[in-house]
Amino acid sequence: MNLHLPEPPEIFDQKTITRRPKRGAWKLMVPLSIVLITTIYAALYYGWDVKAVAAGVVLFGTLSNLFIWLLGVIGLVPIIGPLIVKVLSLSIIWLLNAIGYLVSYVAIKRGYSKDVLTYRGVTVALITGIVIGYVIGHYL
Secondary structure, three states, X not given: XXXXXXXXXXXXXXXXXXXXOOOOOHHHHHHHHHHHHHHHHHHHHHOOOHHHHHXXXXXXXXXXXXXXXXHHHHHOOOOHHHHHHHHHXXXXXXXXXXXXXXXXXXXXXXXXXXHHHHHHHHXXXXXXXXXXHHHHHHHO
């Protein structure tokens, strides 16, 4: 008995790999950026629900690839731009910040709100020190 299984479809074919980058994305992304900034300003000015607006901005920015485009624009700045993009993409920075927010939430629930301000200041100083150390280490 000879079983002939069909060939699996190729995930990447020659057309998708060698596709040229899309030109003129700024014609769409700049107005989108202006709309999102205006939405954030209007939300703060008129007192809209901050959580709903933030969720909408994050969802819209993610689906439209606006955040990736902004990182690309930052990366175009000579010398410092690529370093900023690298630092923003370091997972340890995101992990430290997430842990800081979780600890802050628990501490505020337990009534340590003044200590949270001190703790968040130390966390911001630590993250800033890591970023400065990364940049200095990259140039030495």
